[in-house]
Amino acid sequence: MSRSTADSASSVPLPTPKERRRLREALALSEEEVAEAMGVTRATVRSWETGRSAPRGRKREAYAKLLGTPGPTDLVRPEAEPPAEPRAQAQEHSQQPQPQPQPQASAAGNVRPRAAVKRAAKPPRAPSPAPAISPGPARKGPSKPPERLRPVAAEAPAEPAAPAEPAAPAGPAQPPALTPEEAFDALYAYAAPGLVHQTYLLTGRRRLSREAVEYAFHHAWQRWPEVAVDADPVGWVRATAYEYALSPWHRFRRAHRHPDAPPTEANRRALLGALLELPPSYRRTVLLYDGLGLDLPETAAETEASTPAAANRLLHARAVLGRRIPELAEPEALHRCLSALVAEAPTATLLPARAVRAGSERRTRGWTRAVLGVTAALIVVTGFTAATAPTRYIPVNAPGEAVDGVPVRGGPQKLSPEDLELRDKLRAEPNPGPERLVPAVG
Structure with a gap:
């Protein structure tokens, strides 16, 4: 190739x-x-x-x-002009009736x-x-997320018309292209308040929900070239915020160990308590499907699960919520309640978009400086070690040292009284002859 x-x-x-x-x-x-x-x-x-x-x-x-x-090859197909000689044959062949193409098999599952x-x-x-959920009728409501923001790209200037042709009337003026900062600010103003409210429904912690959304937009600004061309930038930020908010490591932080005080309304308190009792993956699936109105394949893709697994999670979550709140046993009632809960006007106070962008840039600079500092320190230590290390092995002979203090007590054990008596007897009666070795009788 x-x-x-x-x-x-x-x-x-x-x-x-x-x-x-x-x-x-x-x-x-x-x-x-x-x-x-x-x-x-x-x-x-x-x-x-x-x-x-x-x-x-x-x-x-x-x-x-x-x-x-x-x-x-499918985008541009230049048609080659046939040679002059067989052109007539090609025209005659084109006039003949062509056989109709055979229809393809209708069952997609039989394709190998x-x-x-x-x-x-x-x-x-x-x-x-998309495959439907078996228990209960299909939900009503939007099957797609709300309108997505995309930066308006500037169109290429049209070529001037030929002098012989009359000039075409000018159309409506196109909106100017947005700068990356303006596009990010528009996305933040459009999606941040609602994401904070949705994250609160997932975690029951207001402070953690604001922290998760700010973290998601920090990462979105760091990867803005990727987020700006994404087909669903709100979904990109939503997935990052949900992942951060549902992280199990927050349970070790004292500020996020326990959820906030439940709301005063009985219905909202019961629904929020039932949601928090679900596992995080089931909680996220039912909120995306019944709360935001995503279809099943999109819900499975955002939760990084297969479509059957997402369907089973949804069925289990509906069953648990139906047992806790009998009024929400029907899927339609649960969908209406969650949709109304998600659509509530958010009341959280957020940082301005400029502060979020500045915080993201400041964090990026801090991490970059930290990595450069650690790398420079490792280089200096490695260079110093290489410069001062010996090039050959030099054996070290330890000089002799004087030992101070009383030495350790050694020698035979302490004599018994019989030994002392025998010693005194031998000293009192010296006999250098061999009789000394013969024991005395009686």
Whole structure:
């Protein structure tokens, strides 16, 4: 593969991670089938759908065709002019009736993984609806999140018309392009108050909810080139805030060890208490689906779970809430109650967007300086050690030292009275002859 071909394959546009998952489920393909067709593992396909990584080269082009995204050859198709001699034959051949293409199989589940790549070059079929939750009717309300903010891109200036043609009437003036600071401020003003209220419903702690939203917007400003082109910037910030707020490490902090005082209204107090008794993943799933109105694939993608797992979590959460509050046993009643609770006007006081941007930049500078300082200290210590370390081994002979004090008591043990008597007898009666060794009788 030449360099130009590799560059064109690497520049194939791919849908967003959530859209990749939705398109795969619309084609009735599992992660194992896509992994087998692409020649990768299931974990790699999951990382593509969660946004942790992206395919490259020929795998990127094949993955785009598998999902139905046009590749570089589909975007521009220059038509080559046929030669002059066979042009007449081509015209006669075009006048003949062409055979109609055979319709594709309607059942997407019968498509084999190897045939999926071949079928990807053809136009994709209309996506099938998301799987519905079995107990209870389907929820009513918006199936998509609220209107998303996107920075308005400046359009390229139109080429001047030819002098012979009359000039076209000028259309309405386009709004000026937003600077990164203005786009971030607009996103913060639009989404921050509601996210603080949603995070409070998840944790029951007002201070922690404000801290989580500020943390999420700090990271959003640090990765603003990525967030600005995201199809759902509010969802990007919401996922970061939820992850931070539901972290289990906050239970070791004294300020966030216990939830705040419950509200005075009996209905809200009962619902908030029942929500806090659910596991964090179940709590987050029911809030996204029944509170914000996301559909099941989007809820599963944001919680980084499979669609069946998200459906089971939702069913379990509904069952627990129905047992705690009998009035909310029906899915429609729970959806109306949670939607009204999420749609309440937030009352939290937040920092201005400029302060959040300044705090993010200050934190980035602080971490950068700390890393540079530690790196410089390690370099200095390593250099000093290398300069002062000996180049060869020098044995050390310890000089002799005088020992002071009384030495340790040694020698034989203390004599018994019989030994003392025998010693005195031997001293009193010296006998140098051999008779000394003969014991006396009686």
